[in-house]
Amino acid sequence: MNGQLPFARGFLVSAERDEAVPLKFNGTYIGANHGAFFGVALPVGPAVSIGSEWTDQKGAGFRVVSLEKGIATFISSEHSLSGSWKFKTVVDGDLTEVGGGAKLSSKGQSRAQIYPSVRRVSISVRSDKHQSLAEEFKAVSKVSVDEVYDVLSPTKERSVMARVSVAYVFQGNGTTIQTTVRAVQDLHGFSLAGAQIYPLNASGTDLLQRVESGEQLSSWTAVGRTGVALRIATKQHSASQRIEMVSFQFGHSAVVRGAALNGKPLPLVERIDVSAVHKQYLMAIEGGAGGFSGNLRAGDVVTVSAYRSYWTGKEPPASAF
Template identity: 30%
Template sequence: MNTQMRAIKYGDNVYLRSVFSPQEDLLIRVGKGTNRQINFANVWLVTNSSGMSEKELTGGRLIHGNGDDSTPWNINGTYIGGNHGGAAVQELTCKGHGLTTADLGSEWSDAAGVRFFLIKVVDADRLWFLSQNMGKPDLWQFRTNLSGSALTRKAPPASLAFTGSHVAQLVPACRIARQDYLVNGKTPLEDGKEVSCDHFDIVEEYDIINPASLLEDVIAHPGVQRGFTADHLQAVIRNHIVYRFYPNGANVIHFTAEALQPFNVGYMGFIQSAPLSKGAFTTHEYYIPKTIPFQQDGISYDFRSIQDYSFKLPSPLLFKTTNNNLEDAGNLPDRFIQFLGRKENDHTVREVGYALGYSPVRGLTQPAERAKNVASSLMLYTSSKTYPSAIDSKMGPLIPAGKQFHCVAYRQYFNAAALKNATAFYYHEEDGDTIVYADYHKPVEKDVLQLPVRLTGKTISVVEKTPSLTLHTTKSVPASGLVVSVEGNYGYAVLVIR
C-alpha cells in the first residue's frame, strides 16, 4: 500500500488524498469558513483510478459532510470563533428604511430605553444594530431582544419602524494572521500543483475580536464603514492551530490558544464533528468507550456496546456524572467512533470507521487533567453532531488574561472492512510517538495487529487497557505485529510506541 499521500490546492480548497482500500481512496477537502478561517468540508471515497483535476475531485461516495466542524469558543454567553460570531446583533427588517453609510454609529432607543447603535446597512430593507454594552469592556454583554416595534433617534429626530427582528451573528469575528499550506510541514504548496508527501500541514493563526471594542470603534467614527476585524481592534483570544494530515486517514490537531483578555468560559471542545453521512449505507453506528448503559426519553442507550445511530435523537445526550452514564468520573470518555456499513443476514458488516478523539498523553486532555476541568464530557445534539468538552465552566468560569491552553486531538478515518476481529484499530503520530488504539467486541485468542515496518524494534508502553485484554507482545514491536487476546465480549488497549 502507498505510504504517501497526495495533495493539491485549487483556490481556497485543499484536497488531501490517500489509499483507503484496494479499490478506493480517501479524499478530504478542507476549505474556508464563515470567518474565512480554515474549515473542514467534505470527505469522499473515490475510485483509485480517478485523477486529480478539480472536476474529478468532486465525485465519489460522500461519507462525511463537515460544513461546521471548525470549533468556536463558548465565552461570555455566546459562541465566537470558528464559523461563529457573537450572537449579539439585532437584524431588523425595515422596508425601504432609507438609511445609508452616513447613519452608521447613530444612536437609537427601543421602547424600554435601551440604546442600540447602527453598525451595518445590510441592504435597502435590512439593518444591523448592536445594543449598548451592558457588561464590562472585557466581559461584554449585549441585549438580544427589543422592546416595542420601532426605534427612535433623538438627533436628528427619527422613528424607525420594523416588521421583523432576529438575532444574527456578528461576523466576520476572526482576524486572520496566518494560513500556511506546507508539504511535509516545510514547503508551501503551489496552487494547482499536485504533490506527494509523508504528511501535510495546514497552519493557522487568528485573533477573535472583542465585539465591545468593535462597537466603541463604530461609535467613535460615525458615518464611516468600519472593518469588523481591523488591526487596531482589541482581541479576546488568539488561536494557533496546526492541522497535520497523514496518509493513513489521520488528522492530528495541535491547538494552542492564549487569553488576551479575561473572559467567562462556557466550554471549549477544540474539536467537534458532524455525523457521518449515511447515504446509500444501510447502517450507522456509534461506539464510545468509558460509557455505561442508560435510558433517556424512553430509549435504552448503550454506546460502549455499539449504539444504533441512524435515528434522530429526541433530545440532547449529555455524558456526565449526574446522568449516570460514565464508567469513571476520573477517566472521561475521550474517543468517539462512528461506523457506516450494511446488513447481511441480520449481521452488520462495517465498512467505514471514523474516530474523533483527544490525546491521552499530551496537553489538557490527559485524563486526570481533563477531569479537573470538565463537568460534562460530551454532548450528542439532536442534529446528531458530536460536541466533546476539553474544558468548561468547571475550569473558571473566569479565565484571566495570559492563560495558555494546549490541546492535542485527532480525526481519523479507517477501513473497518479490513479488520477481521477488531471493532476498531487505528494509530497515528504525536510529536514523534505513535499512539495505537485497538478495540474488540468479542473474545479473541492471540489476534495479530500489524503495524508499519518503521515501528519495528521500538518500545511499547501501555497507556490504558481493560483487564479483559492481554497484550502478549511486551517491550518492543516485532516485525510480525502485536499479539493480543480478549476474554469475554469486550476489551480495548491504548498504547504508546516510541
C-alpha cells in the same frame, strides 16, 4: 456529490463543512464560524446604514453592525460595566434613530450572531518537507495546515480578546489537531472542545453514532435525521460514527489526548456533547472540571491536543484512538 454513487475517483465520505471548534467565554460561543450571540436581526428599509444608532421605547441604545439583503443586525449598548458583555437581546417597541427621527418596527425580530467575530492573522500549508505546496501534484507523506486568528469583542471597540492557533497535520487517514488559545484579556466561563466530528455522508442509509463508555449512545445507535442536543458523561474522551451499505462500510473517530493551562496538565472534561444536527463535540476544558475555575487571565495559555481518523469496516481500529 453527497449521494450514494460510486465513481471512479471514490465515494464522498464526509463533506467536512464544519469541523473547527469555537471557544466559549463571557456567555457565548465565539470563534471558528461562530459570532457572539448577542445581536438582534430586523428587516429594514434602504435608509438604514451600518453604524447608525437607535433607541427602543424603553430607552435602550442599539447600533447597526451589519446589513445584508434587507436584514440589519443590531447590538445594544452594554447593560453593565464596559467589558461585561451584558447586552439586551430584545427590542422593546419601535426603534427611533438617534439624531434622525426615523422609526423602525421591531416586528419580526430574532436573535442573531455578531460578525465578523475573528480576524485572520495567518494561514500556511506545508508538505512533509516543510515546503509550501506548489500547483503541481506531488506525493507527500503528510500535509500541515496552520491557522492563526484573533477573536474580536462584539463591542464597538472590536478589541482582541484572544489569539487562537490551530495546527492540523494530515497523514494518511488520520489528523492530529493542536489548538492553542492565548488570552489577550480576561475571559470568564471559558470552555473548549478538542475536536468536532461533522456527520458522515449517510445518504441512503442510517448514520450510526457511539460515545465510548458514554451514559448515552454507548453502543452503535441510528440517530435519524433530526434529534435533540445531548450532553453525555464519559471517561473515555472519544466518540465515533459510521455507516453501513452494501458496498461501503466506513467510520470516523476522534479522541482528545490532553489539555494544559500554562504548561501544566489539566484533567479533561468527562463529557461529549452531541448537537441536534448530530455533530459530536469532544469537550476538553471547562470550568469546574479538574479544579479549573473557568476563568483565564490575560496572558494565560491553553493547549489541547486531539486526533481524528477515518477507517473502513464496522469497528474503529485501536490506531483510531
